[in-house]
Amino acid sequence: MMRNMKKSGSIENQDVGATGGSGGIDNIPVQLLDALKDAGHVVVFTGAGVSAESGIPTFRDALTGLWSRFDAEALATPEAFLRDPELVWGWYEWRRMQVLRSLPNPAHIAIAELARQVPELTVVTQNVDDLHERAGSTAVMHLHGSLHSPRCFDCGRTHSLPPGPPNEPEGGRRLRPPLCAHCGGWVRPGIVWFGESLPEDVLAAAFAAARACDLLFAIGTSGLVQPAARIPFLAKQAGAKVVQVNPTATALDDDCTWSLRGAAGVLLPQVLKDLTQRK
Numbered sequence: 001m002m003r004n005m006k007k008s009g010s011i012e013n014q015d016v017g018a019t020g021g022s023g024g025i026d027n028i029p030v031q032l033l034d035a036l037k038d039a040g041h042v043v044v045f046t047g048a049g050v051s052a053e054s055g056i057p058t059f060r061d062a063l064t065g066l067w068s069r070f071d072a073e074a075l076a077t078p079e080a081f082l083r084d085p086e087l088v089w090g091w092y093e094w095r096r097m098q099v100l101r102s103l104p105n106p107a108h109i110a111i112a113e114l115a116r117q118v119p120e121l122t123v124v125t126q127n128v129d130d131l132h133e134r135a136g137s138t139a140v141m142h143l144h145g146s147l148h149s150p151r152c153f154d155c156g157r158t159h160s161l162p163p164g165p166p167n168e169p170e171g172g173r174r175l176r177p178p179l180c181a182h183c184g185g186w187v188r189p190g191i192v193w194f195g196e197s198l199p200e201d202v203l204a205a206a207f208a209a210a211r212a213c214d215l216l217f218a219i220g221t222s223g224l225v226q227p228a229a230r231i232p233f234l235a236k237q238a239g240a241k242v243v244q245v246n247p248t249a250t251a252l253d254d255d256c257t258w259s260l261r262g263a264a265g266v267l268l269p270q271v272l273k274d275l276t277q278r279k
């Protein structure tokens with residue numbers, strides 16, 4: 001889907017640079033803090049950049065070791081799984097191990113804390129890890145599924161994995177997927193693969209939250225992957241303030257109310273601290 005929203009420069013649009021030094025940041029705009037203080041419903045929309053700050057490789061960066069010979073597209077489709085389930089299951093178990101060995105970073109923790117500072121907060125993520133949950137966020141909407149909720153390829157029933165990280169070799173390995181206890185089909189990762197639709201109920205709930213919120217944070221997301229990329233625009237069209245947090249320029253730059261440049265793990269704790277002081 002192409003983005004066809006009209007670009008409109010807002011007089012409020014401010015690009016706010018984070019300091020590169022080790023000291024605190026003192027340039028969170030006061031208008032942003034006031035908008036956040038007055039917001040009844042805040043949506044936090046996150047992408048790969050937030051997980052990357054916990055050391056989790058992005059989709060394409062995860063193609064190392066055994067998988068360096070493959071394209072992401074060759075591992076992340078239903079056809080690839082049916083062709084070679086051991087290869088695909090092995091890759092996802094190896095990624096799940098990386099996730100479970102990682103910890104939520106200060107951005108995840110600040111988002112969970114912010115939920116206690118505003119009347120209502122909805123977390124919508126494109127990430128397939130559980131770092132928001134482990135930081136304390138609840139009812140997280142996973143638009144692209146989760147590494148932690150596998151299901152049967154044939155009958156769709158959920159499958160429970162043993163607790164704790166799988167013990168996979170550093171370079172990865174082929175691994176036979178478990179079989180469904182109900183029908184004997186292959187268990188597949190609970191991820192939205194290329195060519196598959198996003199879960200309709202989750203997408204609808206995320207769009208509804210974006211339309212209903214007063215302020216939306218778009219954090220660590222390039223704003224390019226559809227249909228998730230519509231979410232900040234839905235919020236903007238409905239009159240919400242949109243705050244971008246990202247170290248680099250993105251497709252959202254011209255459409256957000258404020259753009260905070262820098263690491264989410266630095267900027268979000270600062271927003272939270274300044275908000276607390278301003279209350």
Ligand SMILES: [Zn+2]
Nearest residue numbers: 152155180183
């Ligand atoms: Zn089954």
